[in-house]
Amino acid sequence: MRTASLFALLVLVGASLAGAAPEALRSSAAWAIYPQPSATDWQALLTGANLAAGKSVDVRPQPNYTHTVDPDDPAQLTDGVLAGDGRQMHTDRRAVGWAYTPYVRVTVDLGAVRPVGRVLWRQASLNQDNTLPQQLILSLSSDGESFHPALRISQKTHADDNPAVTYEPVPGDTPAIYTLALQAGAQARYVRLDIAAHGLVIADELAVLAGPADLPALPPAQPGKREWLDNVFDRRDQFSKLIAPGNLAAGLTLRYAPQPDYRLTTDGTDPANLTDGQFGERTDEKIWFEKRAVCWQGAPLVSLFADLGQVQPIASVVGRFLGGKEQGGLTFPDELRVLLSTDGNDYYQVVARHRRGLDDASAEAYDLPEEKVAWVHNFVLPVGYRARYVVLQALHQKQFICADEVAVVKGADTLPDFTPAVGKRVTIVTSGVAFEPVAVERVPIATMPLRCKLALQDARPGESFGKPCKLVLDLPETVRMDSAGYTPGTVTHAGRSFQRYQVDWKGEGTDFRLQSLLPEGKTDTLYTYGDCGQGPENERQITWESIVIPAARLPKRLHMTLAWVGSEGLVETWPGYFAAMKHLGFNGVGFFPRYWSDQTRDKNIAAVAEARRQGLAIIQNESPSGALSADRRQPETHSQFVDGKTGDFCPAYRGQYYQKELASFAQHAVWLQPDHIFYDIEAFWTGAVQEAMRCTRCQERYRQGGFASWDDFRAAMGVEMHRDMKAAIDQALAAAGLKKQIIYGSYRTEPVTDLNDGIFRFADLYPGLLQLAMPSLYVAGNGQAVADNISRNRARMQANDLVPWLSTGCYGEYDPVRTRDLILEALANGARGVTYYWYGHFDAGHFKYHAEATDLVAPLEDLFMDGKPVTGLKCDHGRIRVCGMGAGNEMAVLVSNYQGVAAGTTVQLTIPVTQRAPVRDMDSGKQIATLSPGRPLTLRLGPRTTQLLYVGSKYAAAVPRRQEAGRGQ
Numbered sequence: 001m002r003t004a005s006l007f008a009l010l011v012l013v014g015a016s017l018a019g020a021a022p023e024a025l026r027s028s029a030a031w032a033i034y035p036q037p038s039a040t041d042w043q044a045l046l047t048g049a050n051l052a053a054g055k056s057v058d059v060r061p062q063p064n065y066t067h068t069v070d071p072d073d074p075a076q077l078t079d080g081v082l083a084g085d086g087r088q089m090h091t092d093r094r095a096v097g098w099a100y101t102p103y104v105r106v107t108v109d110l111g112a113v114r115p116v117g118r119v120l121w122r123q124a125s126l127n128q129d130n131t132l133p134q135q136l137i138l139s140l141s142s143d144g145e146s147f148h149p150a151l152r153i154s155q156k157t158h159a160d161d162n163p164a165v166t167y168e169p170v171p172g173d174t175p176a177i178y179t180l181a182l183q184a185g186a187q188a189r190y191v192r193l194d195i196a197a198h199g200l201v202i203a204d205e206l207a208v209l210a211g212p213a214d215l216p217a218l219p220p221a222q223p224g225k226r227e228w229l230d231n232v233f234d235r236r237d238q239f240s241k242l243i244a245p246g247n248l249a250a251g252l253t254l255r256y257a258p259q260p261d262y263r264l265t266t267d268g269t270d271p272a273n274l275t276d277g278q279f280g281e282r283t284d285e286k287i288w289f290e291k292r293a294v295c296w297q298g299a300p301l302v303s304l305f306a307d308l309g310q311v312q313p314i315a316s317v318v319g320r321f322l323g324g325k326e327q328g329g330l331t332f333p334d335e336l337r338v339l340l341s342t343d344g345n346d347y348y349q350v351v352a353r354h355r356r357g358l359d360d361a362s363a364e365a366y367d368l369p370e371e372k373v374a375w376v377h378n379f380v381l382p383v384g385y386r387a388r389y390v391v392l393q394a395l396h397q398k399q400f401i402c403a404d405e406v407a408v409v410k411g412a413d414t415l416p417d418f419t420p421a422v423g424k425r426v427t428i429v430t431s432g433v434a435f436e437p438v439a440v441e442r443v444p445i446a447t448m449p450l451r452c453k454l455a456l457q458d459a460r461p462g463e464s465f466g467k468p469c470k471l472v473l474d475l476p477e478t479v480r481m482d483s484a485g486y487t488p489g490t491v492t493h494a495g496r497s498f499q500r501y502q503v504d505w506k507g508e509g510t511d512f513r514l515q516s517l518l519p520e521g522k523t524d525t526l527y528t529y530g531d532c533g534q535g536p537e538n539e540r541q542i543t544w545e546s547i548v549i550p551a552a553r554l555p556k557r558l559h560m561t562l563a564w565v566g567s568e569g570l571v572e573t574w575p576g577y578f579a580a581m582k583h584l585g586f587n588g589v590g591f592f593p594r595y596w597s598d599q600t601r602d603k604n605i606a607a608v609a610e611a612r613r614q615g616l617a618i619i620q621n622e623s624p625s626g627a628l629s630a631d632r633r634q635p636e637t638h639s640q641f642v643d644g645k646t647g648d649f650c651p652a653y654r655g656q657y658y659q660k661e662l663a664s665f666a667q668h669a670v671w672l673q674p675d676h677i678f679y680d681i682e683a684f685w686t687g688a689v690q691e692a693m694r695c696t697r698c699q700e701r702y703r704q705g706g707f708a709s710w711d712d713f714r715a716a717m718g719v720e721m722h723r724d725m726k727a728a729i730d731q732a733l734a735a736a737g738l739k740k741q742i743i744y745g746s747y748r749t750e751p752v753t754d755l756n757d758g759i760f761r762f763a764d765l766y767p768g769l770l771q772l773a774m775p776s777l778y779v780a781g782n783g784q785a786v787a788d789n790i791s792r793n794r795a796r797m798q799a800n801d802l803v804p805w806l807s808t809g810c811y812g813e814y815d816p817v818r819t820r821d822l823i824l825e826a827l828a829n830g831a832r833g834v835t836y837y838w839y840g841h842f843d844a845g846h847f848k849y850h851a852e853a854t855d856l857v858a859p860l861e862d863l864f865m866d867g868k869p870v871t872g873l874k875c876d877h878g879r880i881r882v883c884g885m886g887a888g889n890e891m892a893v894l895v896s897n898y899q900g901v902a903a904g905t906t907v908q909l910t911i912p913v914t915q916r917a918p919v920r921d922m923d924s925g926k927q928i929a930t931l932s933p934g935r936p937l938t939l940r941l942g943p944r945t946t947q948l949l950y951v952g953s954k955y956a957a958a959v960p961r962r963q964e965a966g967r968g969q
Contacts, residue, residue, distance in 0.1 A: 025178070026167040031153050033132070033167060036122060036177040039082050042205070045120055045179060052078045052108045052191070052208035060105045060233050061283055065090075065097025065200060076204065078108065082122070083204035089124040089177055095204040102284040104195040105233045108206060113142055116184040117211025119191055123180065123203040128172030130199030136180060140188035146221035147192055151182050155198065184208075187217045194231055228368055228377055232283050239279075239378045239405065242318050246410035248308050249275045249390075254406070255305040257430040258459065262288065262295035262402070270294050274304070274406040279320070285376045287322055287404050288330070295402040298462035302401050303428050304392045306408060307344065314340075314383040315411030317392055322402040323377055325370035329398040332368055338381045339426050340418045341389035348424040351381045360811040361789070362780045376404060384411065385418035391428070399465060423815070427540065429457040433469050433530030434538035439813040442523065443544040444845035448580065449482035449513040453843035454528065455813075456505060457538075464532070471505050472529035472536045474498040475514070479526060479544070482513040483573065493527060502531070508809070509840030513574065516546035547844055552585035552851040553858035553960065557865045559803050559833025560854050561588035562842075563619045563678055567611060568592070568604040570839070578614045584847045585854030588617030588675065588835075593668035601671065608672050619835075620674035622665045624681060624725060639687050639695035647694075648686035651717040651759055652701040662724055666732035673738060677729070678774070678835070679746040682757060688714050689758035711755060718760040722746075722769040745772035745803060751796035752789070766801070773797065777804045778837070780812025783821035783946065784898050787829050787883065794830025794869060800885070802831040809841030816845030817945075821896070823853035824946045827864045828883050828894035856922045856948050859958035863892045874910040876936075877901060882909060889913045890952035895939065903943045908936040911951055918956065922948040925960050 023041075024032040036042055055078050063073040068083075073096045076083075083095035090097065098104050110116075119138055125131040135154040139147040156166040170178060184191070191208050195201060229235050253271045260270045265288065273294050280287035287293040296302050323332030335354040339347035356365035368377055381392075390408055394401045423440035435454045437443050443452065458465055474491055475481060476498055481488070488499040503512055518524060523545050529536035554560070562581070567589040571577045581589055589611055596604050608618055637657050639647030669677065692698040693710055707713040726744070733740055749756040749765070750773045756762065762773060773793055779785040786804070793802055806822050808814075826834050836842075857864060867885035873893065875882045879901050884893035893911060901907075911919075911931055919929040919937060923944065931937050931951060941947070950959060 025170060028164050030151055030164075030183040031167075032181045033170065034179045034181065036179050042082060042122060042179065045181060046207060047209065048117065049210040050080075050207045051110050051114050051116070051210050052206055053080060054078055055111065056109050057206065058105075058107045058109075059096070061098070061101060061281075063096045063098055064101070065099040065202065067091050068093055068095045068097035068202065077106065077206045080205070084124065084177060088175065089204060090126055090175070090200065090202045092204075095124070095202050097203075098197065098201040101201065102197055103232055104197060104201050105192065105231065106195070106206060107190060107192040108208060109144070110189050110191065110208065113187050113189045115211040115213055115215040116140060116186060116188050116191060116208055117215075118209040119182045119184055119193070120205070120207040120209065121180045121182075121193060121203060122177065122205040123201065124175065124177050125170055125172065126175050126200060126202070128169070131172055132170055132178060132180065132198060133195045133201070134198045135196040136182070137194040138182045138184060139192040139194065140184060140186055140218055141190040141192070142188060142218055144190050147190070148218050150184050150186065153180075153182070185211060185215055187215050227366060232285055232375065235376065235378060236279055239318065239320060239407075242316075242378060242380060243407040243409050245315060247275075247277075247407040248312050248314065248410050249306050249406060249408040250277060251275055252306055252308070256294075257303045257305070257428060258296070258299050258461070260294045260296055261299070261461070262297045262400075264289055265291055265293045265295040265402070267291055274403055275306075277405070280376070280404045284374065285322070285324075286326065286374045287376060288400075288402050290404070293322075293402055293404045296400070298399050298465065299401065299459070300397055300399050300465050301393060301395050301429070301457070301459060304394075304406060306390045306392075308388050308390065308408065311386050311388045311417070312408075313386045313411040313413055313415040314390065315409045315415075316383055317381045317390065318407045318409060319379050319381075319392055319394075320376050320403055320405045321379060321394065322374065323368060323370055324374040325372055326374040329400040330374060330402075331370055331396075331398060332366070332377060333394040333396045333401060335395040336379055336381060337393040337395075337426075338383055339391040339393065340383070340385060340387040341391070342387070342418065342420065344389045346420065347389070347391050347426050347428065348420045349426050350383055350385065350418070350424070353379065353381055354812065357778065357811045360778060361785045362782060362812055364780075365811070384415055386415050387418040393426075393428075399462070429459045429538060431459050432532055432537045433458050433460065434540060435471050435528040435530060436540060437542055438809070438843070439815060441543060443526075443542055444547050444816065444843060444848070445479060445514050445516040445544045446547050446549050446844035446848070447516050447518075447520070448549060448583070449480075449515040449574075450844040450847055451511055451842065452514045453508075453809075453841070455508075456530075460532065467532075469505050469533075470531040471503040471510070472531050473501045473503060474527035474529075475501065476524055476526060478516065478518050478524045480515045480517060482515050483511070486512075498527065509838075511573070511840070516544075518546040520546055520548040522546045547848055549584065549844070549848045549851050550855070551583045552855040554582060554585065554587045555854065555858045555861040557832075558827070558857065558861045559588065559617075559835065560586055561590070561617065561619060561833070561835045562586050562839060563588070563590040563621060563676075563835040564838035565590045566592050566595075566839070568596070568600070568607045571607045571610070578611050578616060581616065582614065583851070585851035586616070588619055590619040590621050590678075591672060592621050593671055594622065594664065596671075605671050617675040618672055620665075620668060620672045620677045622668065622677060622679055624661050624665060624679060624721070639691040640697050641694055642696060647691040649683045650695055650697055651684055651688040651692060651714060652695070652698045662728040665725070666728040669729045669740075669742070670732050670736045670738065673733075673740050674742060676743045676745065679725070679744070681746060681760070682748070684757045684759045688717070714755055714759045715761040715764055718755075719764050719769070722760075722765055726769055743771045744769065745774040746770055747774055747805060748776040749773065750775040750793050752792050771801060773802045774835075775802070775804045777822070777826075778807040778810040779822075781814030781818030781822065783818065783825045783896060784881070786822050787825040787881070787896070790826050790829035790831050791869070791883065797830075800830050800832045800865060800867070802826075803833045803835055804831055805837055806834050807837050807841055808846040810837060816843070816849050818849075819846045820849040820853045820944075821946045823850065824856070824894050824948055825896065827857055828885060828892060828948070830869055830885065832865055855960065857892075859955050859960065860892045860922075860950055862955070863887060863890060867892070870912070872910065872912040876908040877905070880907055880941075886951070889915055889917050890954050891950075893949040893951055895941075895947045895949065897941055897945055897947075901941060903941055905941045907939055907941060909939055910936055913951065917951050918953055920950045920956065920959055922950055922959065
């Protein structure tokens with residue numbers, strides 16, 4: 001938009017370059033290319049004052065072409081002296097040259113803001129491989145900081161390229177000299193050319209011609225800061241600015257675990273290379289070829305240790321890491337973390353940032369373009385503490401990590417001293433595998449058998465990374481292994497007997513159940529080891545806490561389910577599975593019939609029937625198109641291009657495999673007779689958004705349908721798919737003599753997104769084909785993010801037909817108590833329930849807080865199902881959020897404290913009632929006040945982040961008195 005807005009200024013100048021110089025070889029309204037066979041041709045273009053004559057020029061990188069380089073190169077671009085005789089500029093030292101440099105930047109300071117008319121760049125073309133730029137960008141600035149793109153032209157590469165901004169290649173049979181003339185048309189002090197080189201760049205003059213005095217000023221700088229910048233030089237400037245307060249790591253010798261091992265970069269200087277203040281020399285940023293860079297190949301997690309010598313105030317840590325995916329594994333790290341220590345031995349995480357996932361709404365995520373072009377990004381991790389020992393960790397599952405500079409930025413002396421935080425300790429693994437608690441130091445183990453979740457840290461190099469391994473688990477007599485199939489041995493720790501179990505590790509979903517034999521709140525110790533085939537290693541002594549999970553009251557109307565769970569499998573390995581799910585606050589369970597076989601079908605159908613007998617809703621999980629998208633053996637299902645190649649799944653495909661999928665999940669519906677069918681459709685983004693306009697099948701459907709836009713075409717294809725799916729299911733059920741009212745939902749399909757997955761428009765599907773909006777809220781425990789999304793979606797709906805997908809681990813682990821917040825925020829902002837992805841992310845802690853929240857809301861479920869968002873709710877404390885659902889004077893009100901207001905603080909709530917109404921705290925079950933019209937409610941904040949209040953009397957008899965009320969988080 002900035003380019004377009006400034007381009008509009010060009011029209012004000014009025015003069016067409018093509019008209020000003022009829023001899024132009026290539027031209028458009030705002031630019032032209034002129035042959036320069038003699039000095040006279042250059043002089044003919046110098047109409048008006050040359051504002052750049054004799055001015056200071058900054059060039060990057062330094063000119064390096066052997067036949068032209070000399071100390072006066074930067075000054076030679078504005079000295080008015082031409083090089084060559086119209087052909088041989090590349091052998092004349094009066095020229096300035098760059099060799100093997102993909103990018104060149106030339107900036108001239110005019111000394112003051114002046115009216116800039118035309119900018120002339122005189123460059124040689126030697127042959128087809130060393131010719132005019134692939135791209136030339138003219139930018140203007142008033143302050144030298146904020147540059148506004150004025151014009152961008154490129155060499156034409158496709159027949160349909162826009163001729164206004166692309167030019168046909170110049171003749172490449174013999175050497176020649178050309179001037180590229182670009183219209184600026186604005187007031188500016190700094191004029192900058194960014195050149196994407198096409199081979200050698202050899203030039204001798206840059207001229208900036210004065211325009212009319214009434215040229216417009218540049219538009220104001222855009223607010224905010226981009227995470228990444230367009231040019232290698234921008235990014236290097238950005239790094240210098242980021243560390244301007246001072247680099248506490250400058251000149252330090254770093255320690256690494258594991259040691260750098262990439263053969264092209266590794267040498268004896270590695271410990272100093274990241275703190276020497278020197279970037280990689282290559283402007284193509286392929287730093288994996290440079291000795292100045294430090295690289296690891298085959299290490300999924302690396303740790304960089306810095307000892308600052310004394311306690312120092314640390315504002316942030318900045319690291320320059322390679323990404324861009326020029327080759328498959330050369331992508332940005334999956335996660336970066338900063339750890340601090342008070343003694344150099346025990347380290348604690350203070351900040352982490354990670355690659356943004358598909359549905360990741362977390363503020364810590366980064367979302368960077370990786371389009372097969374290498375580039376180095378400045379990652380900033382804010383710290384805000386005083387400390388001496390610092391570790392920067394980089395996690396990269398593709399196992400190639402490369403950096404060229406790291407800085408520890410000095411902060412204000414008033415920063416607080418770092419204090420280790422419970423639950424944030426990180427043990428650094430340098431070899432083999434280790435198993436750690438996932439999110440907190442204590443592993444929660446319930447007094448009922450529930451899965452235990454541990455995190456694998458895999459430091460194995462190269463191809464051994466990710467290979468099978470074992471979890472070795474030493475359990476005291478206070479913990480019982482509830483899963484079948486394990487025969488323990490006996491070991492001792494400090495004279496105490498432990499039972500040793502060997503668990504085959506199958507990823508984060510590895511399922512084994514433990515049961516605490518201790519009273520609630522008591523703790524004990526267990527031990528874990530990794531085993532890669534050479535015996536136990538990396539011992540971890542872990543404290544676990546015994547927790548009690550009271551049975552939750554199950555709502556009859558709210559949707560409280562764990563949909564993404566293979567119930568047909570768990571019922572085999574978990575005795576009493578369905579009863580346990582009800583105890584934990586779930587009134588529905590999921591099945592995956594697409595994975596059933598002829599051998600397992602009858603047994604699985606019996607499991608479905610048992611769930612139904614126990615009063616649980618049945619969810620059928622389906623992924624129409626997912627199988628087709630992944631199956632490259634069937635090219636007919638994919639986008640079809642004129643060159644005979646195929647792409648991703650085609651949104652217009654309706655052939656035999658499409659029909660087979662319809663028949664498949666229609667049959668599944670007959671088997672399950674489900675209450676809900678949830679579609680997991682994530683296959684269309686590439687085919688619908690990026691490929692449809694080039695796909696011959698889509699082009700034909702577009703023509704036949706007479707669509708007004710490609711978005712309308714995409715939405716129509718989405719409606720057609722859902723209509724076909726529902727029709728297939730209806731027909732199959734009718735043919736089987738079954739009558740079933742099914743509620744449909746589709747993952748990540750919501751009102752606030754116009755085209756979900758590039759193809760599904762909620763307004764076209766609801767309520768006839770979809771009865772639920774299902775936003776994906778994998779937000780790493782961020783209750784505010786849930787509140788914001790649900791409230792925005794509910795504002796576009798007439799009813800509370802929202803059931804978001806939540807996650808207790810996807811895109812970030814978190815303290816299990818936050819699960820309570822997510823549920824309460826969803827319901828208090830307009831949802832009629834929640835569901836989860838997936839069972840493998842749960843542990844006893846998450847189950848506990850799901851059960852607690854379900855028990856809280858069950859007595860008030862009519863308000864969440866039938867009520868409307870309460871307007872007029874307010875709090876006099878700016879850091880406290882309040883929302884709720886209600887009908888008349890009956891309300892469920894949620895008070896949220898996400899900004900650390902101290903427990904015990906008194907706040908005043910405005911709750912709009914028209915008659916006196918009792919107020920009950922749902923955690924305690926007690927009445928805490930009587931609310932009068934027009935008078936505020938005085939509330940003392942409790943220890944919990946979220947407090948649910950019930951205003952009214954209709955449901956008072958059902959409000960439970962929770963025995964565990966008042967316990968901390």
